Amino acid sequence: MRKFIYPILIAIVVISFLLSLTFILPQKPIIKYSDEELREVALSTNMLPIPKTYEELLKVVDNPKNPMTPEKIALGKKLFFDPLLSRNQDISCATCHKLKDGGDDNMPTAIGDDNKKNPSHLNSPTVLNAALAFRQFWDGSAKDVEEQAGGPIQAHFEMNMTPIEIEQRLKNSPDYVEKFKNVFGNISFENVKKAIGAYERTLLTYGAYDRFLEGDNSAISEKAKRGMTIFIEKGCKGCHTGMGVGGQSLQRFPLRKDASIYDMRPNIELNPELKIVDKRFPFENKGGFLGKDNNQIFKVPTLRNITKTSPYFHNGAVKEIEEAVKIMGRHQIGINFTKTQIDEIVEFLKTLEGEIVDYNLTNI
Numbered sequence: 001m002r003k004f005i006y007p008i009l010i011a012i013v014v015i016s017f018l019l020s021l022t023f024i025l026p027q028k029p030i031i032k033y034s035d036e037e038l039r040e041v042a043l044s045t046n047m048l049p050i051p052k053t054y055e056e057l058l059k060v061v062d063n064p065k066n067p068m069t070p071e072k073i074a075l076g077k078k079l080f081f082d083p084l085l086s087r088n089q090d091i092s093c094a095t096c097h098k099l100k101d102g103g104d105d106n107m108p109t110a111i112g113d114d115n116k117k118n119p120s121h122l123n124s125p126t127v128l129n130a131a132l133a134f135r136q137f138w139d140g141s142a143k144d145v146e147e148q149a150g151g152p153i154q155a156h157f158e159m160n161m162t163p164i165e166i167e168q169r170l171k172n173s174p175d176y177v178e179k180f181k182n183v184f185g186n187i188s189f190e191n192v193k194k195a196i197g198a199y200e201r202t203l204l205t206y207g208a209y210d211r212f213l214e215g216d217n218s219a220i221s222e223k224a225k226r227g228m229t230i231f232i233e234k235g236c237k238g239c240h241t242g243m244g245v246g247g248q249s250l251q252r253f254p255l256r257k258d259a260s261i262y263d264m265r266p267n268i269e270l271n272p273e274l275k276i277v278d279k280r281f282p283f284e285n286k287g288g289f290l291g292k293d294n295n296q297i298f299k300v301p302t303l304r305n306i307t308k309t310s311p312y313f314h315n316g317a318v319k320e321i322e323e324a325v326k327i328m329g330r331h332q333i334g335i336n337f338t339k340t341q342i343d344e345i346v347e348f349l350k351t352l353e354g355e356i357v358d359y360n361l362t363n364i
C-alpha cells in the first residue's frame, strides 16, 4: 500500500502544476486560416449566406401553415406600414421597426400608444432576418412571426387595439376588403397576422459577409477576417449561429455570473439606486426583465445588421458595440478580449450589415 503513496502524491503535484499553468500562460494564439479555410469552416458549421432568389427564399423561410404568395406578401407590406392598426392611428409596425435603419428604432426602450414606454424597458429587436429565428421575442415566447404579429397590435403600450376593432376598421376600407377577399377570402385578425408574417419572411438582408461566404475573398477586409476567426474559434458562433448568425436557441445571460470577472456597477457607492440590482445579475438590470421563466434565459439575437441597431441587449442598457462585445467575451465565454481583438470582432460584425434583398415580386 505504502509504495503507492509517493507516486500518487507526485502525480497530484504534477497535475496541479499543469492546471495552474493554464491560468498563467497567455491565451492560445488564434489559428491563422487562409480565405478558403475560413470560408470552409464557416460553411461547414452552418454559417450560411442569405438566398437571393424567391425560389431559394421559399426553401428557407416558407411556412406550410401560411404559404407565401406575392399577393399575400404585398398585403402584409401594406399592413406593416399602416398606422390604421393602432388606436390613435399614429403608430405602425414600421414606427418601431424602421426597415431603412437596421429594422429597429435605435431607442433604449420602445415607445408606443399614448407615449407609453415598454413596461419592462425592452429594446425593440430588428425585424430584419427575424423570420430566420426559431422563435420570436426576447424570451422566445412566440412560435413564429405570424403569432408574434398579434402581440404588438394588442399590447396597450404598443398599438393598443383589440382583434374586433382591427377587423371593423379594415372592413370599412374598400381597398382592404378587396385585397383580403383575393388573398384569404375574408377579413379576420388571424389573416392580418398571416399577411404580416408572410411579408416579414421576405425581410432578409444580404451584404459583404454573404459575398465572402459565396466566394468573394475581397468582400471583407483582412481585419474583419481576423475578427471572424476569433468569432468562430473563441465560441461566439456556439450561440450566434445559423443563417441569421443567432436566433437558433435560448441561452443563459450572463452565463458566467461571477461578478469578479466583470461588474457593470463600478459606481455602486455613488449611485444608491443601483444597490437594488440583483447581485446574481452582474449586468444593469433596467426594467427587471429576466427572460424565460425569470431564469435569465434569453433568445440569442441575430447579429445581422447589429452595428446599425444600438443600443444593445434586451433592455438597451449598452450603447457601444465594443462594450457589448466585451461583455459577451467576459460573461458568455470567459475571455477578457484585448482592445485589438474587440476591434477585429467589431470589424467582422460590420460585414453583417446588408440590404433587404429584392425578390422581384410583382405588385409589391
Ligand code: HEC
Binding pocket: 080, 091, 092, 093, 094, 095, 096, 097, 110, 111, 112, 113, 118, 122, 123, 124, 125, 126, 127, 130, 133, 135, 136, 137, 138, 139, 145, 148, 149, 152, 153, 157, 158, 159, 196, 200, 299
Ligand atoms: C411601440 C414599438 C413597437 C411596435 C409598434 C411594434 N413593435 Fe415589434 N417589437 C417591439 C419590442 C419592444 C419588441 C420586443 C418585445 C419582447 O421581446 O417581448 C418587439 C418584437 C418584435 C419581433 C420579434 C423579433 C425578435 O427577434 O424576437 C417582431 C418580429 C416584431 N416585433 C414585429 C412587429 C410587427 C409585425 C409589428 C406591427 C404589427 C410590430 N412589431 C410593432 C416594439 C414594437
Ligand code: HEC
Binding pocket: 231, 234, 235, 236, 237, 238, 239, 240, 250, 251, 252, 253, 255, 298, 299, 300, 301, 302, 303, 306, 309, 311, 312, 313, 314, 315, 324, 325, 328, 329, 332, 333, 345
Ligand atoms: C452562451 C451563448 C452566447 C455566446 C457564447 C455569445 N453570445 Fe452574444 N448573446 C447571447 C444572448 C443570450 C444575448 C442576448 C442577451 C440579452 O440581451 O439579454 C446575446 C447578445 C449579444 C449582442 C447584443 C445583441 C443585441 O441585439 O442587442 C452582441 C453584439 C453579441 N451577443 C455578440 C457576441 C459575441 C461577439 C460573442 C463572442 C465573444 C458572443 N456574443 C457570444 C448569447 C451568447
